[in-house]
Amino acid sequence: MALRGLRVFEKVNMSQKTMESFFKRPKSVAAADRLPDAKARRVEVDAVPGLTEEQRKQIERNRKDALSRLNRNRTVAPVLSEKLAFASMAGTTGSTTMEQLLDNSWKPILNNYLNTPQFRDLDKWVSQQRKTHKVFPPEANVFNAFGAAKFDDVKVVIIGQDPYHGDGQAHGLCFSVQRGVARPPSLLNIFKELQNDIPGFTIPKHGSLQSWADQGVLLLNSVLTVEAYKAGSHANKGW
Template sequence: MANVKIDPSWQELLNEEFEKPYFNQLTAFVREAYQTHMVFPPAANIFRAFDSCPADRLKVVIIGQDPYHNVGQANGLCFSVAAGTQFPPSLQNILKEVSDDTGAPYPETGELDRWAEQGVLMLNSVLTVQAHTPTSHAGKGWEEFTDAVVRTIAQRKNHVVYMLWGSYAQRKAAAVDPAENCILTAPHPSPLSAFRGFFGCKHFSRANEYLVSTGQTPIVW
């Protein structure tokens, strides 16, 4: 991860984490992986979720599992794809729910930078993946790092909306105080589970209702 920098607001919050032995081991693993295999997202985008949503703007946290593993998909924001890329099924279902819930038109691009720029941290639990090999970088240290990210947010900031889709994401919020934040849970938006309660969850309008109730600006989904 040499030459990869993270937004200064997050650098300050996570500096201690970057100094821990597990993170040094993770860095060595990731550096070697990029040198010897095709790995996604592009190295410069590993920390893009943080760079696109500085800590002082944070309002909403969406947690994914690991990056898309096919060529040209992963761009550093969970569930998002680069402009011009065909929408993966989970993203199709997310955008369908946005449209059904809020009345927003179904977008032409799956690039979700517009959400991040409004204060949505779009964080995968594992930040890198080998091409065509899902979860290949699981268990290497990323989960410990992203657990620490969520824990740090929970310790320092209240009135945050957490959108947690599927049991994997829901476990991530163990450190979050539900009395001081808004925790929205639903099945994962993948085609295997979206019809079990993701469709109709109305998380996007519910998130905005909570943000307004706590004096914050709603997200234009």
Template sequence: MASSKTLVDFFQPAKRMKLSETLIPKSNVYSLCKSSSNNEPNTDAAAITDSSSSNLTTEQRTRMEFNKSLANAKRNLKLCSDRISKAKEEGKGFVKLEELLVEETWLEVLPAELQKPYAKNLSLFVEREMSGNVPICPPAHLIFNALNTTPFDRVKAVIIGQGVLLLNTVLTVKSRQANSHAKKGWEPFTDAVIQSISLKKHGVIFLLWGNSAQEKSRLIDESKHHILRLLILLVYRLLEAFLGAACRFGFRRITVGEAIV
């Protein structure tokens, strides 16, 4: 069986730049070395740091931020995997849901959300399901993948819709049994995520894919955010367009979202 891939697996770290050639002028490097060799106070260090930052292009800054986010996402995924491995070594069948949400920014935004009674009941339900004979999707370490790989402060767009990327209204399901985990407790949790984004951020694009997702518009302050509603048929056209099929309408819808960003 092919191993599960996450969003971060499709991105490679950017090629490293030569620091001496790109960021720090040679004159500053010489001055720094000279000062250090004479055991004099390094008065140029702060100036070099400031100069290096100011010399970065927009593209370089964007690349640095992306690499930082990518490293953080990989760290979070590894932390989840390690917790699951440790639980198995200790003879435990399942790691509690509250231990699988590890991104610090979301823990601050959703304080004690997974400690609420509905969430504890949900955790017990998922644990029972995962101990059964029918495979549960996604693997446990990827249940909160959308949150663990996307810090709250970097959210610019949210796609909501069961069966599509980024944020499903229900985060687990029995393999090949659509909606099998619906109305078991996931809906209040994803509602809390959406409400937190709506309340604490501004100018986020919400793409609501399908009728079920469009019901979530009641949680979003339309005076602060942008909402794009799509019927499920248009979603399939969008996917065709995104994957390279000749579907101009789909490309136009994607362009609308990009233009708002």
């Protein structure tokens, strides 16, 4: 895809999935979106003819694993909000705030950088910016990309530039917006390229890429914060 600001990396030899498989929308998922509250109904595997006993067991294992991942991802935002509230009550400001919001599963990977003077300076600078300017995404969402999947679960990395700088857009996953928010042009361009390249891909009516993250796609901006309405305003500050 020749899209400015988009870089895609695939972790090889991790599974037999191709990159295309991440963007194909299973019929079962499409049907689930039409159900009230987007709750998927369980398909009874016993009703599917021609499956061996081992295949039925594997389907059940996959179903339980998918539910486990979904439940884990649903807890990310409340956990981050709890950490933010705790930091506020404890009077913790400046250099420790963002580090406290980082999901524990990534700390061993990022610990070397978190302990550098450069990160401490960046953390203090962003905290100060929030006092005098509107900064996106909200503090509790800065590290959402690292909460959507554990390090060992990541299969593909998509890297953007910096968060969306409009109201209500950025929520910690690059190129993604939450359901109910208008799809930005850059995201629509990605969807159009996928539609051109991948048979059967249908452009979603929403802009949430959470389902990609659920499958092991790390959606990471190279710069994790931005001043409202000023693209690139936090570039070259230490991210």
